[in-house]
Each structure stands twice: as structure tokens, then as C-alpha cells.
Amino acid sequence: MKGVNHVSKQIGALVKTRDYKAYLPWITTPGLCLLIVAIWWAYVTLSGISAFILPAPGAVWDAWIELLGSRRAWASAFLTAYATLLGFFWAVLIGVGLGMVIARVRWLEQTLTPFIVASQVLPKVALVPLFIVWFGFGITSKVLIAAILAFFPILTNTVLGVKSIDQGHRDVMISLNATRWQVFRRLELQSALPYIITGMEVGIVLALIGSIVGEYLGGDLGLGHLLVGKMNAFETDGLFAVMIHMTILGFLFYFAISALRRIFVPWHGSAGSGDAH
Amino acid sequence: MPRNNLTAAPVPAAICLEQVDKWYGEFGQQVHALDVTDLEVLQGEFVVLLGPSGCGKTTLLRMIGGLIAPSHGRLRVMERDLWKGKTRQSDAVADLGVVFQDANLFPWLTVGQNITLPLELRGAPKDDCLARVRELASLVGIAGFEQRWPRELSGGMRQRAAIARALSYDPDILLMDEPFGALDAMTRDAMNIELQTLWIKTAKTIVLVTHSISEAVFLADRVILLSPRPGRIDTVVNIPFARPRLLDTQTTTEFQSIVRDLRHRLDEIS
Ligand SMILES: Nc1ncnc2c1ncn2[C@@H]1O[C@H](COP(=O)(O)OP(=O)(O)OP(=O)(O)O)[C@@H](O)[C@H]1O
Ligand SMILES: [Mg+2]
Numbered sequence: 190m191k192g193v194n195h196v197s198k199q200i201g202a203l204v205k206t207r208d209y210k211a212y213l214p215w216i217t218t219p220g221l222c223l224l225i226v227a228i229w230w231a232y233v234t235l236s237g238i239s240a241f242i243l244p245a246p247g248a249v250w251d252a253w254i255e256l257l258g259s260r261r262a263w264a265s266a267f268l269t270a271y272a273t274l275l276g277f278f279w280a281v282l283i284g285v286g287l288g289m290v291i292a293r294v295r296w297l298e299q300t301l302t303p304f305i306v307a308s309q310v311l312p313k314v315a316l317v318p319l320f321i322v323w324f325g326f327g328i329t330s331k332v333l334i335a336a337i338l339a340f341f342p343i344l345t346n347t348v349l350g351v352k353s354i355d356q357g358h359r360d361v362m363i364s365l366n367a368t369r370w371q372v373f374r375r376l377e378l379q380s381a382l383p384y385i386i387t388g389m390e391v392g393i394v395l396a397l398i399g400s401i402v403g404e405y406l407g408g409d410l411g412l413g414h415l416l417v418g419k420m421n422a423f424e425t426d427g428l429f430a431v432m433i434h435m436t437i438l439g440f441l442f443y444f445a446i447s448a449l450r451r452i453f454v455p456w457h458g459s460a461g462s463g464d465a466h
Numbered sequence: 467m468p469r470n471n472l473t474a475a476p477v478p479a480a481i482c483l484e485q486v487d488k489w490y491g492e493f494g495q496q497v498h499a500l501d502v503t504d505l506e507v508l509q510g511e512f513v514v515l516l517g518p519s520g521c522g523k524t525t526l527l528r529m530i531g532g533l534i535a536p537s538h539g540r541l542r543v544m545e546r547d548l549w550k551g552k553t554r555q556s557d558a559v560a561d562l563g564v565v566f567q568d569a570n571l572f573p574w575l576t577v578g579q580n581i582t583l584p585l586e587l588r589g590a591p592k593d594d595c596l597a598r599v600r601e602l603a604s605l606v607g608i609a610g611f612e613q614r615w616p617r618e619l620s621g622g623m624r625q626r627a628a629i630a631r632a633l634s635y636d637p638d639i640l641l642m643d644e645p646f647g648a649l650d651a652m653t654r655d656a657m658n659i660e661l662q663t664l665w666i667k668t669a670k671t672i673v674l675v676t677h678s679i680s681e682a683v684f685l686a687d688r689v690i691l692l693s694p695r696p697g698r699i700d701t702v703v704n705i706p707f708a709r710p711r712l713l714d715t716q717t718t719t720e721f722q723s724i725v726r727d728l729r730h731r732l733d734e735i736s
Contacts, residue, residue, distance in 0.1 A: 357570040360533050364564040365584045366556050375587070379574045456574045456615050 522697025
């Protein structure tokens, strides 16, 4: 039993209550994927549907392998990743910073809330053409879109996190004569961290969407640009291949943030279970 | 009575309340939590606050601890004013250690880190903290759990960690709000003995809140019985038994008669 506990700790407390429950996804997920591909393949073969509408799995696989060999595709993936991360970085910086302030200063929250809500109900994708007019086809407009999309969930979660700090914990810090900085550093930041990371998990995926949509319209590189190119060339199998790239990128980002959770909030109940929120 | 009441020099007050009262809430729907109260706790004295639920024990203790400001009156700790207007004087708070009704451990710190948090906030070197953690953990009986998360501990163990945290920086005055409320009877007796030993050894001033009459009589130099609506000091009982008191002290007739009198009075006021 001791040995089992030890191992389970090492793989990030993946094993929580019952061992088989934790290992189940390792069987069901590939199984379901295979099933979907099988149905897809059967449908394409039996219905004789045009490859322009729905290519066979084999064709998509070939197109994907081809994509893996293409320098342009790699450069595109890196550019998209770069724009996403840069936008996400700004969203975290401003979202967490502003959230920390807003949660504390009531009048500021009341003043800013209408504007923040307004900026959220506006479909932000509609800003893409405007940004391209303002900042050109370069990376700036994509970074901006990614940042704006990722900003909101990070902000709201930060505010929620600071507001849910236990009054008893505050009392402890008061009775220990803690300075303002100590209260911030040792209590408020720590206490809000699980919430902030939840906001980041949502935010990183939105940032990816933002940079891809930005690439639809402008630029000559990037996964979004590549996707539109495949569409214009009627290469539906290539379209699917680019989508696989995007999905992989999304997964990588998401897991990176989940890893942050495991590193920074190992004490929290959410650490170790990927679907925390 | 204070232990050194036989010496000639007057014992200085550790805590001094003059005409202190407390109202909660806004105008119109105010709650009078504590009536105008005068109270002096001498240095080295062990005072226990006893009373029915809602009689203002926590309110009184939190005011002494500098967590809430009194509505009126003057409050001094070690001869220093605790409040100037609505600002807490941090030098006066430095002598105080508070154990809350809830353990209030920080879940993101290990038990050991929780215990040494006060030392770290005061800028103590890491090595000192490490040495102190072992000492304190074994003192309160949670040795071996220093590396665990608080959520991995039972409620009683968490409360003991909270006591260790309050002791870590060796404050002159300990304020304890039902520190053993979450413990089973056996552990509670043991902790009472431990607390008495600690108090005799360190000559701290202790103000402790409890619901248990026998715990009050066992620990206290002076039991202060509070009555509710609004909270006010009802009776003050001096407990004469010699120290160190043993668990068997509780079975003596004198002990039992003090407990009985307190219980009758408690029934009348609540
Ligand atoms: N923050 C608050 N706001 C308004 N009223 C309060 C507040 N805290 C306490 N009170 C009121 O003050 C009175 C005294 O409360 P207090 O918590 O001091 O009682 P207590 O003696 O500690 O009770 P218990 O033994 O149940 O802990 C109660 O009537 C309570 O309703
Ligand atoms: Mg209370």
C-alpha cells in the first residue's frame, strides 16, 4: 500500500480514490478515437461521398504527415504559438493586476464594471478588421486579439479569488502584525492563485482562438492563414490536417497551464484533476 | 490570583480596559455586544472568560487582540494604547498571540510552514525556523506532521498547530478563543495539563475563552462569568487551588462546589 501511495504522488496525485478510475481514460479515450475514425472511414467508403466534402481518414493522415514535413507549416505553427503566448502574457499581466486592484477598491469596480461588461458583450472578433486597419497585417493585431479574448476570464477569476479570501485568514495576518506587502504576497496572492489559474486555463484557449481568427484575415503565415489557404485550394484533407495541428497546439497550451496548477497550488483539491473548473 | 501576589511590589497590568463597550452594525439596527466594561488582567495571570453563547466573549477577546476597535473607552496592552482613534498601534499588538476559534491555517503552507509563519514575517532566519518547528510540533503533540498539508490533519490536530503557531514567536500574552473546543475529552484534559505547564514555565499572561465550566475552573486564576444581552461581566470567581493542578484536583469537593455554583449562576443568566 505504501508503495502504491508513493507512485501515485509522483504522477501528480492522479490516483485519488480508486486506482481503476484514474486509469480508465487511458483506455476509453483511445478506444473512442478509434471508434470515431472507424465510423468515419466506413461512412466515406460506403456512401462514396466526394473527397472535397469529406476526405477519408487515410487521406487526412497523409496530408498531416506532409504538413509535418513542411517548413512553412512549422513556421506557421510557431508564429501562431508565439502570437497566442504573447497575447496571453499581456492578458495575464493586465487581468491579474487589474483584478487585484478592482477587488480591493470598491468605487473603481463600480466605475469600471459597465465598461468591462460592454467590452465583453461586443463580439470581439468584430474588432479584427479594425485592428488590421490600425496595426497592419503584422503580428501586433493578432497579439491584441488574443490578449483581449483571454483577458476577461482571467480578470473575473482574479476578482473572485481575492474576494473569496477567508476573513479568518485575514485576522491571522492582522494579529501577526503583517505589513500590507506581506498580506498581499503571503495571503491574497496565494489564496487567489487557484482561481487565477482557472481563469488562465480558459484564457489560453481563447487566446489561441483569437490569434487564429486574426490570421484568417491578415498576414502570410500562421495556422489560421494556412487553413484559409487550404480552403481556397480545395484541399479538404489539408484543412483537416491543419485542424489537427491546431488541436495539438491547444492541448499543449492547456496542459502547460494544468502543469502550473500542479506546481503552484499542489495544496488545492483541484491539483491533479485536469477538469478542475 | 496571580502567583506572585505575595511579593510587595504591585503587579503591573498586562491588559487594561477602561469603560470599553462595543456596538456592532449601522445606526438603526445596532447590536449592543458588550456593555461598558472595566477589566484588568495582571501580568502572569491566567484569566478565563466563561459564559453562554452570544454573550460577547469572542467580541471581548477580539478587541483585546486588536482585531476590532471598541466603540468607546480605552484599551491598553502592556501599558501601551492599542488604538489611537481607529488606527491599531502595531507595537502594542506585537506582544499578543491569538489562537482563534477556528484553526485558520493557511492551506497553501505545510503544517510546519504554518507554525513558523510568524517568525518568517518577522524576518527570522530559515535555520531558526526549522529548529523551532520541531520543538513546537512536539510540544503540542503533532511531531512528524510538519511536512503535511493542513487538510491532511484532523480538526484537533489543526487546532494544535494553530496553538504552536501562536507560541512560535513567544508572545507575552496569549489570547485563546475556545482553543480546545474541537478536541475529544481525553485530549482536552491532556492539552489543559500541557497549557498549565507551559504557563507555569513561561510566565505568560493568558486570557482563554471556554464553554466548559470545569475547564475554566481547572485552568484559571480568575474565572470571569459574562451574561448576555448586552454582554457584561456578571461574576468574578477567584480559584484558589495550588499549582500545578492535577487532573485529580477536579474530583475534590472544593473544586466541585465552585463548578456547581458557577453552573447555577450560568443557568440563571442564560
Ligand atoms: N460582526 C458582527 N456583526 C454584528 N453582530 C455581531 C458580530 N459579531 C458578533 N455579533 C453579535 O454580538 C454578540 C456577541 O457575539 P460573540 O461572538 O462575541 O459571542 P460569544 O460569546 O463569542 O459566543 P459563542 O460562545 O457562541 O462563540 C452576539 O449577539 C452576536 O450576534
Ligand atoms: Mg465566540
